[in-house]
Amino acid sequence: MWRSFQALGDIAFAYSYSVILIEIQDTIKAPPSEAKTMKKATVLSIAVTTTFYMLCGCMGYAAFGDFAPGNLLTGFGFYNPFWLLDIANAAIVVHLVGAYQVFCQPIFAFVEKWAAQRWPESKLITKEFQVPVPGLPSFKLNLFRLVWRTKFVMLTTIISMLLPFFNDVVGLLGALGFWPLTVYFPVEMYIAQKQIPKWSTRWICLQILSIACLVISLVAAAGSIAGVMLDLKVYRPFKTSY
Numbered sequence: 409m410w411r412s413f414q415a416l417g418d419i420a421f422a423y424s425y426s427v428i429l430i431e432i433q434d435t436i437k438a439p440p441s442e443a444k445t446m447k448k449a450t451v452l453s454i455a456v457t458t459t460f461y462m463l464c465g466c467m468g469y470a471a472f473g474d475f476a477p478g479n480l481l482t483g484f485g486f487y488n489p490f491w492l493l494d495i496a497n498a499a500i501v502v503h504l505v506g507a508y509q510v511f512c513q514p515i516f517a518f519v520e521k522w523a524a525q526r527w528p529e530s531k532l533i534t535k536e537f538q539v540p541v542p543g544l545p546s547f548k549l550n551l552f553r554l555v556w557r558t559k560f561v562m563l564t565t566i567i568s569m570l571l572p573f574f575n576d577v578v579g580l581l582g583a584l585g586f587w588p589l590t591v592y593f594p595v596e597m598y599i600a601q602k603q604i605p606k607w608s609t610r611w612i613c614l615q616i617l618s619i620a621c622l623v624i625s626l627v628a629a630a631g632s633i634a635g636v637m638l639d640l641k642v643y644r645p646f647k648t649s650y
Contacts (some may be wrong), residue, residue: 410638411474413631414579416624421582422461423590516557523552573639579632587625591618 432446468476481496523533532552539547595618598604604611 410631410634413627414576414635415631417579417581417583417586417628417632418575419461419582420586420590420625420628421578422457423582423586512560515560516553519556520553523556573636576632576635576639579628579635583625583628583632586628587618587622591621 464480468480481493520533527533530552533550535550537549537551539549541547595614599611599614604614
């Protein structure tokens with residue numbers, strides 16, 4: 409039961425693309441409208457990722473049942489063909505480096521803006537140094553930005569190495585971010601934009617959708633937390649296998 413709940417969190421984590429999609433659309437020039445520009449790319453990307461995840465999930469469960477590992481490539485203890493695993497790992501690195509930047513930029517901007525407002529006369533925080541780069545425009549360097557972002561990356565890296573529970577953590581993150589970011593706020597903004605009257609049929613259906621997704625998020629979070637608690641019983645720091 410707990411693993412089924414955790415699986416809901418893993419599925420919900422895939423919907424976090426919607427937050428990145430808004431960021432991408434915000435950078436596209438108009439006209440034509442962003443919706444028209446991104447329509448084909450959105451449909452194609454959703455179709456490909458949905459097909460891929462469904463094939464992995466359904467074929468893995470059909471072949472191995474409850475014993476299907478979280479990592480289908482290395483979860484069985486076999487590391488051949490090595491070239492296929494190297495390509496897969498390289499693709500993961502490229503994917504996560506880009507996603508890390510997109511998700512962390514709002515955090516970086518918030519902290520740096522708050523620090524500049526809190527200590528406006530501090531040269532460490534506000535002063536920009538021009539660093540010449542041969543053949544390219546000069547690079548602006550801020551010491552506070554360099555130190556703060558470096559420490560943030562180091563801290564998150566250490567935490568991820570301390571907690572090598574990939575599926576459980578992904579499920580928990582998916583559960584925490586799914587309902588508020590992917591369902592609640594978009595639904596409320598849609599209601600406000602379209603001026604949908606309260607207690608109308610459409611308003612009731614949207615609220616039912618929001619409540620159902622909230623229940624899924626709570627159930628997925630409970631399953632992921634239970635999975636982490638079970639993993640901690642056989643946990644060894646800085647080990648990817650336990």
